Amino acid sequence: MMFLLKHDKGFRILDKELPDPIDTSIDADLTRIYFYTQFIVDNTTTKSFDTSAFLEIWDTIVKAIVRIGGDSMQNQCDCLKTEVIGENIKGAMLGLVEIREKMTVLKQKLESDLSKAIKDNKEEEDFNEEVYYKEIDKWLDEDKMFVETKASTSLLAALRNGQKSITVVGSFCVGKTFTTRHVALILRREGYKIHPVSSLDELKKLCVKGHRTLFIVDEFCSGSIIKRGIDIKMWEKMSDDLLGSQSKIVACCSLMLYQHSSFKNARLSFFRSFVLNMNSSYALTSDELHCVAKRHTDIDDTLIQKYSSEFPFFPFHYSKCSLFSKTYKEGKHISKFICHDALFINAMVVYKFQLDTFYTDDKLKYTALALIVQMNNYVEEECFRESRTGKNSVLHQVNTISDSCKFDKKNKDNKSIQLFKSLSDIECELKSMIGSFVIVMTDSKNSLVYSAKNLSVYEMLATYFKEELPEHFSGKFPVHKKCKKLQ
Template structure:
């Protein structure tokens, strides 16, 4: 058998190192420091397929933990940040008291409201209070995380799972509903222990979406912090203004009730004190502009189109316009608006009506049978 020369052997070694060993080693090193930007998105998108593979034992527990790692240190760090940063800028409200009462008396509670009202702040504040009552508080993203952390053999351990922006932040996310729906019955069984609780925050336009109806667990006990009984009182708004605006509080006292997102406006002004305070609180269009732009950028074209209809029709859209036969001119206008909003010209008008309904009390106000833009 002929032997290869030293140069040839060195070439083979170098080739193996460059094409076989080095890429894996370098990738492992770099990904420990800089995870691929799209990795979480890709994993979340294929979550159901990966879970099926795990159930079929094509993925073992060790591999699953690499894909969706348990991070107790990260959870501890998150809770510390909530306590040291968020909770120091939180004013106790009747909404927070009601949410705390509900989660003490029920196994599952949903906090809902439109953007900027204080859902997340209330969620975190109540979570920290439950932690003081000896609950292990675990922020999670997927229902499988709940099943993973739940220990049926430890009947003395109290656990509360926290989910923020359930099923979407700017609009209803069908992908997330597909993850939650198959496991709802299993979650109900987990909650039967009475030592396990789930508290979630959910945007009102997501909660109002008809497709949310299948998640009955999250409709069992609901705290809408915009409702008359627990919405921010004038005293609470004044306390929030004093915390964030200090000596400028008196400058905006007449603007407390202009917008539901008053807490967000206070925080934004606190972070941008160079703004003219009265102008900002009277016309915070930048806040709504950002929200609406994100609807388009994230692909929620039907909701964006529904809002565009309100603007085009002078802030008044009669429901009959989207339910009954209309004249040629109106039909053509609706088709052109659909096309401009990246929808098919033949998009059903009832779809647009459903989208408008889901935006009620957030971007839209309904008066009798007319729908009007809220901020304008």
């Protein structure tokens, strides 16, 4: 039982020592019970105890049992203390001793097999220096085009001043990865070892106590909803102890994930100690936008002003994005959106790629954005609270969008699985996309209204869904007249 509690349920039960007397946690009490059980059944232990030793042990174990099981356990322990042990019970106790001896042999065998497996796989787990230096060389080459910004100087200053954990937050293509890698290369010149990692196990393998190391986690907890949930559970175990005194970690997290309820409700306080938000306090200034644009292309000031006012990114920047570059290089879905200037990628490409990703990995976000188009860029907060189910209801519209997208799934019994539990799930997704795709306005009744971030983004959404879902999105979708009054 103790073996299962320790290795399966994660209780910290010590093997051969008693906990501190003042420690009354469940882990400590289970350790006391385990320790004295071993002490009594161990065949090297004296076969008898004097009364004072017995009473001291008994009192300690009873207190531990009562703390774990409640006051009702006190009476059962009192009765057991005075009960006469018969031959059957003696036989059972001797049987337990025999079982314990067999478990000790089994444990030794398992440990031996585990050591052999680790040794056999050591070559596969060894750090691949060739791949590492190729990746760093790529960073160095791309860094030649970097322009210093408020975000990069602030990130560097925080790391130099002793901040151990920093989360860089921003919508797609604001430069989270580019900025983080630039700062990492500066610290590398100052003596830090730089390690990009994607999992906690990888970090543990590469972390050497006493060595100055900067770990970079790109695309923090990204991917499908299932993968995101698994990653969040994994990173919840992160702590200062795992890093040691000399190491630091920077995680690049999308604004949509950071604002999502699944992230807010997770036990990720380690990654909230210092947040650098590149969509608000550390967003590119107008001067920085101008310098970045001039560094990358020869576009004129008019276009710089256009893109800096309408989009949270420069389209040519997005070809540097780690998620986008794979699709861009393969030429999927984007050839017809490339501008005549090869250095300047149309903003539509950026959004189309994100929407295609949502269709595969985050169907609720895809449905929520389609709803904005369906309701002419004016989605009232109240509609998520309504109980209507008719053709004009929001619930009906969401379900028809889901049907058009062929999101309906079947379980092993061939029964339909709902995409969402309630309309509040759709509203939750809209909230998570504030700043990236969505803004929130207040109407004359002081109620919230969700709409696309600006007219250009709405037109892009309408064009996209009319092309992808022509059966459902036919005709025109003009901006709601109420929306025009609020903007």
